[in-house]
Amino acid sequence: xxxxxxxxxxxxxxxxxxxxxxxxxxxxxxxxxxxxxxxxxxxxxxxxxxxxxxxxxxxxxxxxxxxxxxxxxxxxxxxxxxxxxxxxxxxxxxxxxxxxxxxxxxxxxxxxxxxxxxxxxxxxxxxxxxxxxxxxxxxxxxxxxxxxxxxxxxxxxxxxxxxxxxxxxxxxxxxxxxxxxxxxxxxxxxxxxxxxxxxxxxxxxxxxxxxxxxxxxxxxxxxxxx
Amino acid sequence: xxxxxxxxxxxxxxxxxxxxxxxxxxxxxxxxxxxxxxxxxxxxxxxxxxxxxxxxxxxxxxxxxxxxxxxxxxxxxxxxxxxxxxxxxxxxxxxxxxxxxxxxxxxxxxxxxxxxxxxxxxxxxxxxxxxxxxxxxxxxxxxxxxxxxxxxxxxxxxxxxxxxxxxxxxxxxxxxxxxxxxxxxxxxxxxxxxxxxxxxxxxxxxxxxxxxxxxxxxxxxxxxxxxxxxxxxxxxxxxxxxxxxxxxxxxxxxxxxxxxxxxxxxxxxxxxxxxxxxxxxxxxxxxxxxxxxxxxxxxxxxxxxxxxxxxxxxxxxxxxxxxxxxxxxxxxxxxxxxxxxxxxxxxxxxxxxxxxxxxxxxxxxxxxxxxxxxxxxxxxxxxxxxxxxxxxxxxxxxxxxxxxxxxxxxxxxxxxxxxxxxxxxxxxxxxxxxxxxxxxxxxxxxxxxxxxxxxxxxxxxxxxxxxxxxxxxxxxxxxxxxxxxxxxxxxxxxxxxxxxxxxxxxxxxxxxxxxxxxxxxxxxxxxxxxxxxxxxxxxxxxxxxxxxxxxxxxxxxxxxxxxxxxxxxxxxxxxxxxxxxxxxxxxxxxxxxxxxxxxxxxxxxxxxxxxxxxxx
Numbered sequence: 064x065x066x067x068x069x070x071x072x073x074x075x076x077x078x079x080x081x082x083x084x085x086x087x088x089x090x091x092x093x094x095x096x097x098x099x100x101x102x103x104x105x106x107x108x109x110x111x112x113x114x115x116x117x118x119x120x121x122x123x124x125x126x127x128x129x130x131x132x133x134x135x136x137x138x139x140x141x142x143x144x145x146x147x148x149x150x151x152x153x154x155x156x157x158x159x160x161x162x163x164x165x166x167x168x169x170x171x172x173x174x175x176x177x178x179x180x181x182x183x184x185x186x187x188x189x190x191x192x193x194x195x196x197x198x199x200x201x202x203x204x205x206x207x208x209x210x211x212x213x214x215x216x217x218x219x220x221x222x223x224x225x226x227x228x229x230x231x232x233x234x235x236x237x238x239x240x241x242x243x244x245x246x247x248x249x250x251x252x253x254x255x256x257x258x259x260x261x262x263x264x265x266x267x268x269x270x271x272x273x274x275x276x277x278x279x280x281x282x283x284x285x286x287x288x289x
Numbered sequence: 290x291x292x293x294x295x296x297x298x299x300x301x302x303x304x305x306x307x308x309x310x311x312x313x314x315x316x317x318x319x320x321x322x323x324x325x326x327x328x329x330x331x332x333x334x335x336x337x338x339x340x341x342x343x344x345x346x347x348x349x350x351x352x353x354x355x356x357x358x359x360x361x362x363x364x365x366x367x368x369x370x371x372x373x374x375x376x377x378x379x380x381x382x383x384x385x386x387x388x389x390x391x392x393x394x395x396x397x398x399x400x401x402x403x404x405x406x407x408x409x410x411x412x413x414x415x416x417x418x419x420x421x422x423x424x425x426x427x428x429x430x431x432x433x434x435x436x437x438x439x440x441x442x443x444x445x446x447x448x449x450x451x452x453x454x455x456x457x458x459x460x461x462x463x464x465x466x467x468x469x470x471x472x473x474x475x476x477x478x479x480x481x482x483x484x485x486x487x488x489x490x491x492x493x494x495x496x497x498x499x500x501x502x503x504x505x506x507x508x509x510x511x512x513x514x515x516x517x518x519x520x521x522x523x524x525x526x527x528x529x530x531x532x533x534x535x536x537x538x539x540x541x542x543x544x545x546x547x548x549x550x551x552x553x554x555x556x557x558x559x560x561x562x563x564x565x566x567x568x569x570x571x572x573x574x575x576x577x578x579x580x581x582x583x584x585x586x587x588x589x590x591x592x593x594x595x596x597x598x599x600x601x602x603x604x605x606x607x608x609x610x611x612x613x614x615x616x617x618x619x620x621x622x623x624x625x626x627x628x629x630x631x632x633x634x635x636x637x638x639x640x641x642x643x644x645x646x647x648x649x650x651x652x653x654x655x656x657x658x659x660x661x662x663x664x665x666x667x668x669x670x671x672x673x674x675x676x677x678x679x680x681x682x683x684x685x686x687x688x689x690x691x692x693x694x695x696x697x698x699x700x701x702x703x704x705x706x707x708x709x710x711x712x713x714x715x716x717x718x719x720x721x722x723x724x725x726x727x728x729x730x731x732x733x734x735x736x737x738x739x740x741x742x743x744x745x746x747x748x749x750x751x752x753x754x755x756x757x758x759x760x761x762x763x764x765x766x767x768x769x770x771x772x773x774x775x776x777x778x779x780x781x782x783x784x785x786x787x788x789x790x791x792x793x794x795x796x797x798x799x800x801x802x803x804x805x806x807x808x809x810x811x812x813x814x815x816x817x818x819x820x821x822x823x824x825x826x827x828x829x830x831x832x833x834x835x836x837x838x839x840x841x842x843x844x845x846x847x848x849x850x851x852x853x854x855x856x857x858x859x860x861x862x863x864x865x866x867x868x869x870x871x872x873x874x875x876x877x878x879x880x881x882x883x884x885x886x887x888x889x890x891x892x893x894x895x896x897x898x899x900x901x902x903x904x905x
Contacts, residue, residue: 109807123806128612150803214765
């Protein structure tokens with residue numbers, strides 16, 4: 064067992080546990096967007112940062128990837144952590160304002176404004192869909208491509224992957240709904256498109272064996288309007 | 290070549306090469322690294338070879354084609370040995386004359402280097418200020434060695450340090466020696482090499498260990514490693530074999546970027562020759578040491594210089610960093626312990642063993658021993674690679690060796706450490722160059738890039754340039770690095786475009802702090818440095834852009850206007866130069882620039898010989 068201190072409380076966790084697991088075990092809330100139990104840790108969204116170490120050596124690390132170390136002193140809500148989290152949420156809001164998950168997190172952390180130029184992206188490249196596809200669905204149909212500004216998620220060469228079984232797991236885990244519905248263009252979609260149990264998607268007759276995780280699904284109707 | 294099967298075989302080869310001894314003929318050394326070739330060294334080699342043949346000078350003069358010597362500003366240059374006569378900027382026309390003069394043992398006086406401060410010619414290389422103030426323990430070897438010949442390397446004391454190491458019974462001696470030398474990693478972070486090796490040697494024995502040479506040199510304007518890879522590839526190989534002996538490693542990898550074709554060519558040939566000679570592979574020199582080196586080509590991602598990303602790239606995965614711990618020394622390539630060192634670090638290893646740790650440690654300062662190669666570029670008179678002892682002041686490098694500014698404008702700052710580094714203003718040029726002083730000043734040593742900036746350089750523009758580089762080169766995994774660098778670039782664009790506000794400046798600073806704090810790898814953690822250091826020393830320039838909508842250095846295009854003053858003679862030179870046909874005016878009367886058409890390219894200003902084009 065590894066003994067460490069989180070927010071002043073002593074805690075013992077099994078070797079190999081992450082700081083996030085240790086903090087969750089103690090009941091200290093840490094927000095995350097790219098972490099999900101059952102999937103490997105990735106450390107992309109940086110929301111789960113916590114402060115470790117002391118004095119000039121204190122630094123922030125992502126709790127979902129950092130292993131619990133003997134004698135480590137962890138602070139999950141120090142002013143430095145809170146300041147960083149707020150800025151990350153502000154960045155997220157500025158780029159991806161439609162996500163309910165992000166809106167809720169921002170509200171919960173008291174972020175009421177964003178000071179950057181408003182963008183309307185969807186995908187935050189958290190990689191949950193990539194990992195669920197590879198690790199739980201054993202498909203590896205989608206992956207990351209390119210780097211920096213150009214980075215995106217998709218199938219190789221943007222064609223329907225033979226590995227994809229249209230299981231919809233990628234849509235299920237997505238915090239920003241990017242992959243939820245592609246209306247009636249199944250050939251261009253990663254998952255094949257979404258199928259609602261009620262029209263209007265169904266009227267197209269293109270989707271036979273799918274279901275939508277958004278209930279009620281309105282995405283296709285929105286598209287039709289615009 | 291016959292395979293060497295024992296230490297005695299190597300000693301015999303050394304003796305044989307020494308006895309063969311080259312006759313005392315003047316040797317014309319032509320640096321033909323990538324930089325030399327770009328400035329025409331290949332043509333010089335061809336002309337000189339022809340001159341030797343056609344004038345039957347065989348036996349009276351010969352050529353040696355080597356890697357870069359460092360004085361890039363004067364390339365293509367040649368050096369005549371043994372006396373050390375230096376000829377700058379040789380042309381195909383003057384090349385034949387140099388050969389003839391060299392064969393007669395004379396110097397072509399009118400082609401010698403002229404000292405710009407005195408106007409007098411200087412014949413010998415080691416008397417030219419650019420060279421005389423350096424301590425060139427690594428770079429000077431480039432002059433002696435033909436990089437395509439292992440014999441040439443062995444003749445010049447190559448593989449003698451390896452012999453010393455293999456003669457010692459205790460492999461740990463190597464680790465102790467490197468530790469005692471105080472050598473710190475030359476790649477940027479400055480971690481003690483000896484300590485790293487000790488940690489590797491202490492890893493539980495088992496399935497093998499890796500040594501990696503990080504030759505993914507990607508900083509804009511930095512090419513120290515390239516010159517060593519091209520000019521002296523065997524020093525890297527020897528360093529790695531010595532490291533393998535000390536740490537019990539079984540496999541070496543040189544991760545070299547694909548943009549260095551000449552370096553790859555020379556490395557490939559060097560590895561093959563070493564393997565043929567039995568200096569790599571199974572049972573090296575009959576000592577039981579088995580170690581081989583593979584070359585892995587990087588695909589051009591800056592982030593792959595970061596060690597965990599580099600490891601993933603070697604494994605064939607996407608180059609993105611991962612959380613440390615576990616450190617590569619514990620779990621590296623394929624989960625096996627891995628030590629990664631920079632090219633220059635490896636090149637230092639044979640030197641340390643060759644002259645002994647105490648001698649190595651004497652050079653430099655207490656915390657930073659040895660020499661460091663810097664690539665001096667930008668608004669500087671003597672562009673090139675300079676090797677100096679640690680602890681030398683920036684002033685000495687810039688003015689003493691570099692010869693001061695290249696133009697009329699005074700030097701304002703120097704950017705050290707590449708995109709992750711920071712700007713150091715001229716007021717702080719008394720700063721000694723070592724790991725700790727530079728980081729105290731808000732910059733880093735980095736791998737050794739030094740970009741000199743003069744009064745005509747806008748610091749907001751500099752920060753914008755680096756941020757543009759970083760937003761493209763961030764791997765994109767960490768949200769704060771990917772989006773943070775994009776947003777920082779966006780704000781800097783606003784400021785340089787005259788749309789910035791003071792609130793944005795605060796936001797920029799706040800964001801910089803968070804990006805520094807919250808990213809996973811070194812790239813993101815240092816990405817805000819160009820912004821933070823320019824803000825620290827040049828905040829007034831930012832404020833000038835924001836409050837007065839003015840770019841003091843007249844660089845930011847949205848904030849400047851080109852106009853023609855009374856100096857104009859109406860020569861029409863600018864009219865011809867303008868790509869936009871924005872300049873009008875009759876011959877011999879003052880011209881005018883149409884602001885609506887002007888794209889502010891500066892072509893008219895360069896074309897004007899009367900300083901009539903003004904920028905306000």
